[in-house]
Amino acid sequence: MSKSRSTPSRWKQLQSDVIHCSRCPRLIDHCKTVAREKRRAYENENYWGKPVPNFGSPRVGLLIVGLAPGAHGANRTGRMFTGDRSGDWLYRAMQRTGFANQQQSTNLQDGLKLINCAITNICRCAPPQNKPSPAELKNCSPYFAETLELCDPTVLLALGGLAWNATLRELIQIGWFDRTPRRPKFGHGEKVPLNNNRFLLGSYHPSQQNTFTGKLTNPMLNRVFKNAVKLINQNRSETE
Numbered sequence: 221m222s223k224s225r226s227t228p229s230r231w232k233q234l235q236s237d238v239i240h241c242s243r244c245p246r247l248i249d250h251c252k253t254v255a256r257e258k259r260r261a262y263e264n265e266n267y268w269g270k271p272v273p274n275f276g277s278p279r280v281g282l283l284i285v286g287l288a289p290g291a292h293g294a295n296r297t298g299r300m301f302t303g304d305r306s307g308d309w310l311y312r313a314m315q316r317t318g319f320a321n322q323q324q325s326t327n328l329q330d331g332l333k334l335i336n337c338a339i340t341n342i343c344r345c346a347p348p349q350n351k352p353s354p355a356e357l358k359n360c361s362p363y364f365a366e367t368l369e370l371c372d373p374t375v376l377l378a379l380g381g382l383a384w385n386a387t388l389r390e391l392i393q394i395g396w397f398d399r400t401p402r403r404p405k406f407g408h409g410e411k412v413p414l415n416n417n418r419f420l421l422g423s424y425h426p427s428q429q430n431t432f433t434g435k436l437t438n439p440m441l442n443r444v445f446k447n448a449v450k451l452i453n454q455n456r457s458e459t460e
């Protein structure tokens with residue numbers, strides 16, 4: 221993609237490239253199969269059934285990094301964290317901390333807007349068993365690198381250990397984080413200072429596995445987002 225183009229035009233191109241991508245035949249096939257077979261509760265809906273682009277716009281304070289679209293969530297609705305319980309948890313915390321205009325996230329026409337924030341995934345197609353292969357993650361990483369450059373966030377919030385590790389790998393590649401003898405370990409509430417006054421935060425993924433078991437609670441998730449607000453404001457006051 222040409223770097224001489226404007227940021228909004230590169231963002232538009234990136235979104236289109238993702239939607240039309242077919243680099244991972246296994247994942248494209250799975251997305252289509254899920255869309256064809258459907259879950260009974262959604263049998264009258266038209267599933268999206270293809271790669272899911274980023275949600276939000278470029279140049280933001282916060283970039284949230286998830287793992288992959290849910291088979292009957294984003295792979296059905298076509299928007300990150302939309303139409304499943306993970307999204308309910310995520311957008312509730314985001315609305316409470318000023319990163320979203322509402323908590324409701326059901327479909328592309330529900331009026332949800334992000335504020336100074338964008339959401340991406342390290343894998344943009346719903347994978348079987350929610351497990352993309354290392355080769356599939358590698359295929360998708362150029363989209364992640366481009367997203368990072370275009371979003372230019374102060375804070376990156378990785379949801380879960382896989383997103384954390386993939387984000388650190390990419391940050392080293394693009395020079396936002398210097399390779400250290402021991403890579404920072406993932407944990408809920410972890411904070412890693414990056415180059416140029418940026419930060420990486422970690423949170424447990426708001427999957428049902430974590431929220432049903434009480435491993436992740438609403439106050440825990442709210443605290444991570446409040447920390448993101450603090451770091452963005454701090455960065456703003458230092459650069460003014």
Ligand code: SF4
Pocket residue numbers: 238241242243244245247248271343344345356359360361
């Ligand atoms: S996972 Fe990424 S690279 Fe693979 S087909 Fe989907 S969008 Fe393309």
